[in-house]
Amino acid sequence: MARHGILIVLSGPSGTGKGTICKELLAQNENLHYSISATTRSARPGEVNGVNYWFVAPDEFRTMVEQDELLEWAEVYGNCYGTPRRWVSDMLWSGHDVVLEIDTQGAMQIKKKFPQGVFVFIIPPSLKELEDRIVKRGADSPAVIAKRLGCVQGELGFATQYDYAVVNDEVATATAKIAAIIVAEKCRMERNSDLIEAIGKRGSID
Amino acid sequence: MARHGILIVLSGPSGTGKGTICKELLAQNENLHYSISATTRSARPGEVNGVNYWFVAPDEFRTMVEQDELLEWAEVYGNCYGTPRRWVSDMLWSGHDVVLEIDTQGAMQIKKKFPQGVFVFIIPPSLKELEDRIVKRGADSPAVIAKRLGCVQGELGFATQYDYAVVNDEVATATAKIAAIIVAEKCRMERNSDLIEAIGKRGSID
Numbered sequence: 486m487a488r489h490g491i492l493i494v495l496s497g498p499s500g501t502g503k504g505t506i507c508k509e510l511l512a513q514n515e516n517l518h519y520s521i522s523a524t525t526r527s528a529r530p531g532e533v534n535g536v537n538y539w540f541v542a543p544d545e546f547r548t549m550v551e552q553d554e555l556l557e558w559a560e561v562y563g564n565c566y567g568t569p570r571r572w573v574s575d576m577l578w579s580g581h582d583v584v585l586e587i588d589t590q591g592a593m594q595i596k597k598k599f600p601q602g603v604f605v606f607i608i609p610p611s612l613k614e615l616e617d618r619i620v621k622r623g624a625d626s627p628a629v630i631a632k633r634l635g636c637v638q639g640e641l642g643f644a645t646q647y648d649y650a651v652v653n654d655e656v657a658t659a660t661a662k663i664a665a666i667i668v669a670e671k672c673r674m675e676r677n678s679d680l681i682e683a684i685g686k687r688g689s690i691d
Numbered sequence: 692m693a694r695h696g697i698l699i700v701l702s703g704p705s706g707t708g709k710g711t712i713c714k715e716l717l718a719q720n721e722n723l724h725y726s727i728s729a730t731t732r733s734a735r736p737g738e739v740n741g742v743n744y745w746f747v748a749p750d751e752f753r754t755m756v757e758q759d760e761l762l763e764w765a766e767v768y769g770n771c772y773g774t775p776r777r778w779v780s781d782m783l784w785s786g787h788d789v790v791l792e793i794d795t796q797g798a799m800q801i802k803k804k805f806p807q808g809v810f811v812f813i814i815p816p817s818l819k820e821l822e823d824r825i826v827k828r829g830a831d832s833p834a835v836i837a838k839r840l841g842c843v844q845g846e847l848g849f850a851t852q853y854d855y856a857v858v859n860d861e862v863a864t865a866t867a868k869i870a871a872i873i874v875a876e877k878c879r880m881e882r883n884s885d886l887i888e889a890i891g892k893r894g895s896i897d
Contacts (some may be wrong), residue, residue: 543845554760610895610897611897612894641891665870666874674855678851689818691816
């Protein structure tokens with residue numbers, strides 16, 4: 486009996502290290518695939534359509550939004566980015582797992598459209614640690630850092646809508662926990678009631 | 692911040708191998724302890740009170756039942772057996788995890804009294820396999836084997852009340868899945884909302 490894959494949504498405040506955890510998970514798990522976003526932004530040199538992004542024209546993107554073909558979308562600096570529902574569904578249907586790493590607002594959009602996803606909130610061990618990470622990353626100005634940290638309280642407010650909380654005190658430990666969550670979720674009764682039915686009716690799960 | 696342990700209830704039809712999985716889990720996991728039953732049966736040579744069982748007098752057992760001190764209990768061949776709530780609570784409170792292996796009726800009793808437990812239904816890969824295992828075990832007469840197999844359909848009917856389904860096609864694989872379930876359950880948001888609160892209020896989870 487072929488089993489469907491699951492969608493794992495890694496989310497949490499900026500600077501919690503969800504990107505690093507996501508890369509580690511993908512490196513360790515052959516059956517796990519990263520969700521490829523659709524974007525209206527132009528491809529940069531070296532970027533490949535269907536690998537880095539699905540590059541689409543603005544009116545094509547608009548059609549996807551109108552036809553509810555995106556699990557979530559957002560506009561950032563004049564470009565649109567979104568998660569195509571079809572690609573995710575096809576992967577899950579063929580038994581692959583899909584992971585995506587996204588901010589809390591995107592995660593909450595996905596939860597509305599795809600509640601059967603597994604929503605993991607990555608927590609920094611402390612706000613001080615979070616600040617250190619954002620500063621160390623060196624990508625943001627002091628004003629942007631202050632703004633990011635100001636958003637954290639609001640983002641923590643979404644946490645209880647997630648299924649799991651994983652503290653990122655160490656990348657290896659946090660990654661192992663999320664790998665365990667994937668294994669456990671595949672065992673959840675609501676994803677396996679067909680097995681129980683099969684053994685009751687046909688005497689075997691095959 | 693000290694975290695409480697969790698109670699794992701391994702259950703399923705007779706012959707699914709839950710006993711073997713339970714032993715494997717205990718051997719691999721130092722923080723996991725086997726729930727010690729109270730019994731009115733006399734100690735056999737070599738059995739130690741507080742290790743193999745809590746040996747109690749029948750009127751003491753009756754008092755435990757009356758005062759709701761047992762998470763479940765049953766009478767088997769004139770002797771009573773039960774799971775003391777106090778011992779389990781003390782272990783969980785001090786951060787240890789507790790596992791117990793029990794039939795579906797016992798598991799359903801525990802679920803009523805301790806719904807925060809984690810209930811795992813162990814499935815045999817097939818009814819044929821189940822029959823082979825019970826026959827191979829050599830502990831039962833053909834009449835008892837027929838009766839056990841006749842009960843399986845009824846026991847499968849309880850399955851959907853469990854949190855997880857684990858197929859025991861191979862002991863090592865099934866044990867690894869349950870170990871992952873323990874890790875994942877500790878990450879569930881409802882067990883960690885205090886972490887989110889702590890970081891929001893005090894800036895740290897410690």
